[in-house]
Amino acid sequence: MSIQTSAPVPVLELRGISKVFPGVQALSGVALNLYPGEVHTLMGQNGAGKSTLIKVLTGVYAPDQGQILLEGRAIQPASTLEAQNLGISTVYQEVNLCPNLSVAENIFIGRYPRKRGGIDWAGMQRQAVELLERMQIRIDVSLPLARYPLAIQQMVAISRALLVSAKVLILDEPTSSLDEKEVELLFSVLRGLREQGMAILFVTHFLDQTYAISDRITVMRNGEREGEYACSELSRFDLVNKMVGAPAAGIEVGESDGASAPAAAATVPLAAAPSKLTTFLRAVGLGRKGALSPMDIELRQGELLGLAGLLGSGRTEAARLLFGADKADSGSIVIDGKECSFASPRDAIAAGIGFCSEDRKHEGAVLELSVRENLILALQARTGILRAIPLKRQQQLAEEYVKALGIKTASIETPIGTLSGGNQQKVLLARWLATEPKMLILDEPTRGIDVRAKQEIMDYVTALCRKGMAILFISSELPEVLRVSDRIVVMRDRKAGGEYPRGALDESSVLQVIAAGDVHE
Numbered sequence: 001m002s003i004q005t006s007a008p009v010p011v012l013e014l015r016g017i018s019k020v021f022p023g024v025q026a027l028s029g030v031a032l033n034l035y036p037g038e039v040h041t042l043m044g045q046n047g048a049g050k051s052t053l054i055k056v057l058t059g060v061y062a063p064d065q066g067q068i069l070l071e072g073r074a075i076q077p078a079s080t081l082e083a084q085n086l087g088i089s090t091v092y093q094e095v096n097l098c099p100n101l102s103v104a105e106n107i108f109i110g111r112y113p114r115k116r117g118g119i120d121w122a123g124m125q126r127q128a129v130e131l132l133e134r135m136q137i138r139i140d141v142s143l144p145l146a147r148y149p150l151a152i153q154q155m156v157a158i159s160r161a162l163l164v165s166a167k168v169l170i171l172d173e174p175t176s177s178l179d180e181k182e183v184e185l186l187f188s189v190l191r192g193l194r195e196q197g198m199a200i201l202f203v204t205h206f207l208d209q210t211y212a213i214s215d216r217i218t219v220m221r222n223g224e225r226e227g228e229y230a231c232s233e234l235s236r237f238d239l240v241n242k243m244v245g246a247p248a249a250g251i252e253v254g255e256s257d258g259a260s261a262p263a264a265a266a267t268v269p270l271a272a273a274p275s276k277l278t279t280f281l282r283a284v285g286l287g288r289k290g291a292l293s294p295m296d297i298e299l300r301q302g303e304l305l306g307l308a309g310l311l312g313s314g315r316t317e318a319a320r321l322l323f324g325a326d327k328a329d330s331g332s333i334v335i336d337g338k339e340c341s342f343a344s345p346r347d348a349i350a351a352g353i354g355f356c357s358e359d360r361k362h363e364g365a366v367l368e369l370s371v372r373e374n375l376i377l378a379l380q381a382r383t384g385i386l387r388a389i390p391l392k393r394q395q396q397l398a399e400e401y402v403k404a405l406g407i408k409t410a411s412i413e414t415p416i417g418t419l420s421g422g423n424q425q426k427v428l429l430a431r432w433l434a435t436e437p438k439m440l441i442l443d444e445p446t447r448g449i450d451v452r453a454k455q456e457i458m459d460y461v462t463a464l465c466r467k468g469m470a471i472l473f474i475s476s477e478l479p480e481v482l483r484v485s486d487r488i489v490v491m492r493d494r495k496a497g498g499e500y501p502r503g504a505l506d507e508s509s510v511l512q513v514i515a516a517g518d519v520h521e
């Protein structure tokens with residue numbers, strides 16, 4: 001889609017950028033135009049190609065095809081340092097600075113001003129103050145960076161980028177750990193930089209933030225550019241549809257801000273059909289600053305609760321708080337009528353909760369260990385390191401679950417890393433089933449596995465649910481969430497956007513809730 005702009009020449013232009021990794025077309029013919037004095041937001045689901053595109057821009061990857069032009073001149077940055085020297089600076093989600101050094105030292109790392117053969121400390125602090133004042137930030141630059149909140153640390157990282165006379169500022173998920181006040185502080189800085197003529201490429205997955213700061217939006221999907229749009233001309237509902245590739249046919253959309261609500265959901269409020277199932281876990285006001293706004297959630301025995309939402313909507317954050325993997329700073333959890341406090345996942349396991357993480361590679365399978373060893377890890381953790389599970393019992397459990405779940409392996413002693421993704425996932429599911437949990441959290445349990453393995457896993461999970469287990473199910477695949485869930489909580493921008501019983505939503509109306517928020521909002 002062509003966008004008219006008053007700027008005759010973009011400061012940064014991408015033409016036909018393609019990048020292939022073994023077996024994966026990460027980028028295919030991507031184009032992007034970034035003009036001075038604008039905030040251009042890059043949107044897309046997980047795997048859309050946003051991170052790969054940023055790495056191409058900043059010299060981490062060389063494109064296989066295509067051209068990058070900076071102020072009309074073709075460039076080929078071979079490293080992040082070279083990209084920075086050309087005038088392309090990046091601030092990442094995780095602030096890559098030294099908290100033990102002063103603010104001024106962090107701004108000038110590697111570029112300390114010199115005077116009489118030594119570092120000009122006074123001059124460095126003076127310049128640091130001037131750079132920060134350019135962004136309306138007034139702090140003591142002689143204090144250690146660790147003394148300041150994350151939002152200020154982000155400003156320090158931006159001021160470091162400004163020090164090298166950046167023409168383009170790339171912000172890669174800079175708000176993922178910030179609360180609302182800190183986000184507004186960052187946005188006020190970005191608006192000031194935009195007025196000064198800076199070209200800003202903003203990468204985010206938060207809808208509200210996109211519409212609060214963006215001039216234009218480029219949507220990516222499956223490694224391709226879906227389109228480029230003026231922010232004022234693209235409704236939130238249409239944006240969500242374009243990101244996920246869902247058809248908008250048959251759905252009446254309200255004004256351009258996407259404020260309309262799904263009629264089906266509005267006519268079937270959850271309160272109209274109270275459940276007779278026993279509540280196993282109830283969380284009230286559960287939240288964590290910068291990760292999840294306080295929310296209420298209830299898990300019932302014999303019921304599958306689905307969490308739907310886009311990447312970064314707060315689904316995984318909620319699951320980690322319920323499991324004690326992250327510590328909540330607000331709210332309470334009540335299990336079987338007794339208030340609990342989880343200092344670690346061990347406490348959650350002791351309370352009868354299991355958790356299959358979405359990060360199978362880093363938080364799930366230990367690839368070098370055998371199927372048997374992977375399967376008994378959670379049970380051994382609950383038992384304690386001083387009470388080793390007898391080898392005969394380990395073998396018995398492994399054989400039982402290999403048979404029950406149809407895990408295809410030559411032996412229970414086969415390294416799990418040699419199994420297919422679907423069979424690895426089955427082993428991880430068996431790991432938690434061996435602890436005989438009362439509640440199971442499944443975060444993207446079917447991601448990256450074949451259709452048959454998905455069906456087998458979900459059939460087994462729903463059978464467990466019907467036998468009385470409480471299950472929290474998280475998936476990016478909306479049809480799957482809608483098919484298996486008894487209730488659905490729709491998440492958006494790190495908060496709950498509404499709760500609905502089975503049948504109240506279809507795929508399109510879920511997207512509408514994601515775009516618009518709670519139907520009663």
